[in-house]
Amino acid sequence: MPDVSIQDEAYNYAYLDEQTKRMIRRAILKAVAVPGYQVPFGGREMPLPYGWGTGGIQVTAAIIGRDDTLKVIDQGADDTTNAVSIRRFFAKVADVATTTRTEDATIIQTRHRVPETPLSEGQILVFQVPIPEPLRMLEPRETETRTLHALSEYGVMQVSLYESIARHGRIAKTYNYPVLVNGRYIMSPSPIPKFDNPKLDRNPALQLYGAGREKRIYAVPPYTPVKSLDFDDHPFEIETWKESCSLCGSSESFLDEMIVDDSGKRLFLCSDTDWCQDRQEKQRVDAAK
Amino acid sequence: MYVAVKGGETAIAHSLDLVADKRRGDRGIAEVSLDQIDQQLGLAVDRVMTEGSCYDRALAALAIKQARGDLIEAIFLLRAYRTTLPRFGDSEPLDTSRMVAERRISSTFKDVPGGQVLGPTYDYTHRLLDFSLAAAGERPAAPTAPADMAPSLPRVGDILEREGMLEPPPDAGGPAHDLTRQPLVMPAARPVRLQNLARGDEGFLLALGYSTQRGYGNNHPFVGEIRFGSVPVSFVPEELGFAIEIAEIDVTECDMVNQFAGSQDVPPQFTRGYGLAFGHAERKAMAMALVDRALRAEELSEAVASPAQDEEFVLAHSDNVEASGFVQHLKLPHYVDFQSELVVVRALRAEVEARNPDAALSQAAE
Numbered sequence A: 001m002p003d004v005s006i007q008d009e010a011y012n013y014a015y016l017d018e019q020t021k022r023m024i025r026r027a028i029l030k031a032v033a034v035p036g037y038q039v040p041f042g043g044r045e046m047p048l049p050y051g052w053g054t055g056g057i058q059v060t061a062a063i064i065g066r067d068d069t070l071k072v073i074d075q076g077a078d079d080t081t082n083a084v085s086i087r088r089f090f091a092k093v094a095d096v097a098t099t100t101r102t103e104d105a106t107i108i109q110t111r112h113r114v115p116e117t118p119l120s121e122g123q124i125l126v127f128q129v130p131i132p133e134p135l136r137m138l139e140p141r142e143t144e145t146r147t148l149h150a151l152s153e154y155g156v157m158q159v160s161l162y163e164s165i166a167r168h169g170r171i172a173k174t175y176n177y178p179v180l181v182n183g184r185y186i187m188s189p190s191p192i193p194k195f196d197n198p199k200l201d202r203n204p205a206l207q208l209y210g211a212g213r214e215k216r217i218y219a220v221p222p223y224t225p226v227k228s229l230d231f232d233d234h235p236f237e238i239e240t241w242k243e244s245c246s247l248c249g250s251s252e253s254f255l256d257e258m259i260v261d262d263s264g265k266r267l268f269l270c271s272d273t274d275w276c277q278d279r280q281e282k283q284r285v286d287a288a289k
Numbered sequence B: 001m002y003v004a005v006k007g008g009e010t011a012i013a014h015s016l017d018l019v020a021d022k023r024r025g026d027r028g029i030a031e032v033s034l035d036q037i038d039q040q041l042g043l044a045v046d047r048v049m050t051e052g053s054c055y056d057r058a059l060a061a062l063a064i065k066q067a068r069g070d071l072i073e074a075i076f077l078l079r080a081y082r083t084t085l086p087r088f089g090d091s092e093p094l095d096t097s098r099m100v101a102e103r104r105i106s107s108t109f110k111d112v113p114g115g116q117v118l119g120p121t122y123d124y125t126h127r128l129l130d131f132s133l134a135a136a137g138e139r140p141a142a143p144t145a146p147a148d149m150a151p152s153l154p155r156v157g158d159i160l161e162r163e164g165m166l167e168p169p170p171d172a173g174g175p176a177h178d179l180t181r182q183p184l185v186m187p188a189a190r191p192v193r194l195q196n197l198a199r200g201d202e203g204f205l206l207a208l209g210y211s212t213q214r215g216y217g218n219n220h221p222f223v224g225e226i227r228f229g230s231v232p233v234s235f236v237p238e239e240l241g242f243a244i245e246i247a248e249i250d251v252t253e254c255d256m257v258n259q260f261a262g263s264q265d266v267p268p269q270f271t272r273g274y275g276l277a278f279g280h281a282e283r284k285a286m287a288m289a290l291v292d293r294a295l296r297a298e299e300l301s302e303a304v305a306s307p308a309q310d311e312e313f314v315l316a317h318s319d320n321v322e323a324s325g326f327v328q329h330l331k332l333p334h335y336v337d338f339q340s341e342l343v344v345v346r347a348l349r350a351e352v353e354a355r356n357p358d359a360a361l362s363q364a365a366e
Helices: A018-033 A054-063 A081-093 A142-150 A155-168 A194-200 A273-288 B008-024 B034-040 B042-051 B057-066 B071-082 B156-162 B190-199 B202-213 B282-295 B311-317 B320-331 B335-355 B357-365
Strands: A069-074 A107-111 A124-128 A179-181 A185-187 A206-211 A216-220 A226-228 A255-259 A266-270 B100-105 B221-235 B244-258 B271-278
Touching: A018 A054, A018 A206, A018 A216, A054 A081, A054 A107, A054 A124, A054 A206, A054 A216, A069 A081, A069 A273, A081 A107, A081 B008, A142 B311, A194 A226, A255 B335, A266 A273, B034 B042, B034 B057, B042 B057, B042 B071, B042 B190, B042 B202, B042 B271, B057 B071, B071 B320, B156 B221, B156 B244, B190 B271, B190 B282, B190 B311, B202 B282, B202 B320, B221 B282, B244 B282, B271 B282, B282 B311
Parallel strands: A069 A107, A107 A124, A124 A206
Antiparallel strands: A179 A185, A179 A226, A206 A216, A255 A266, B100 B221, B221 B244, B244 B271
16 A cells, blocks of 8 residues: 555545534534434535445544544445445544444444444444435425425325335335434435334434435434334334354344355355354353353 | 455555556556646546636646546546635636637627637547557647737627627626535526536536437527637735736636527527536537526426426536446445345245246246
């Protein structure tokens, strides 16, 4: 790796200038005050591509300090390339300690997963959001969706879920499953699997959602009710697997599937690498006893 | 046993080394210099400055070199640098009637005050590959006339405007909106739309502008004027309180004149579409002017029926840095979402097979 430390001094702490951080913090405060409401913010052009976590990076850059410990995951794993890239970015520009352990992190930036290990008060979960508008695929116009949110006019979403039941016999939406926050705003939980939706509900940690390309920030404050949309006769349910993790034996975590040979043999592993390693460690310790 | 790939960090480091190596190419061939890019690939520099929203030829040349000639990547590099620069304030509006024009044409009048000046253009080149360029060799300088020292070059549009035949340009009053600092909110005012189009992808605007000519939102355009040359940039420092000239920049301006039948409140007059780009970029400026005019459909009580007239469609998708990022983010891992889909599709298939065992059989036979 080329040494770029000299070049880095040209940039402010955590890359963004202080004015920009203040602007983003104001947007975050507003978002926390109105849970689930999408606050427009003056998103900056980041040195990473749009769609690769620029919203989450800006939120993290605005809240991070030297005392923080940062964990970055993508698909639940700490060692996926984009998670590595973002962690390196903050280690470089914010001189911050990083960790892969969920319990040790003060800020966890994530793409597509909520960690299996329950979060605690004081932790902040920062989501990278591609499309913040939960109604976007039903109504492409921003002017329209803003009005629908303002009037809590969410029939169109219920109808789309009903249509899914009519066609498939069940709600076939599997990720980015819409939620109602604090009984008021329908919110996109970002493309996490619906498996993770129950973890959003009354979570002790603060959830911040950043959409860089679309320039929106929204939030779920600690202990806020988050309900996955459903019907009385078709209650919300999460994915289950017949298999369990090949490494730690977990049957309660979200499993990734891998194809391990040409004949299509499958292997199932925990998507949350920290959770999986932690369990393997404990099993080793128990075995040693 | 197969385990998830580890060591992303090392792989990324090697990838960075490899791309730097590819950039340099064959070490036996002289490295291209920024001056060479600036002077000999000047139109690429112009495009990167325009869509990168940053007038700096050296930085744009550096970005082009770093991006190995991928202009959208170069635009991204330049923007990511630009966003870290401090803002001193807004310049005074450019006065393009003070342009020292290298080129200036009008297609609406045979002759206009200041004359038709062809200047450097590919318009009349025959597109025959010039094999003499393949060999190194000096080229004699082109003969030039002495510069026109007239203090101003009146715009064709201004002349039509005096007659009342062409609508006046909108009042520019109020501080400029800055799309790089404030989010785009719909519906957007025309200055914001123009800013978005100026930063917008040339190819996207070209296709949209072209679509208006083929009947998707036609507005019968004429090139009132295209001019290219250098204009002074003025700035009012707070401590001085008056404008000083801080730079001269090259710009291309296109004033498109469009037919308009008039409405109940407005007598028939021609309407305008406007395009402006850094450097020499006529295709961009013209496409921008066509799309600007198309986006005024609602304001001019025309039916909004075509993509180029649809503000949310055009403005939300014009930016190639945003588009490139989001399209290419599909390269990122999505295996969690895909796993969720696998789970539900398997469950749905199992239900169908349980209901209709023949379906399962016929598939097994295939």
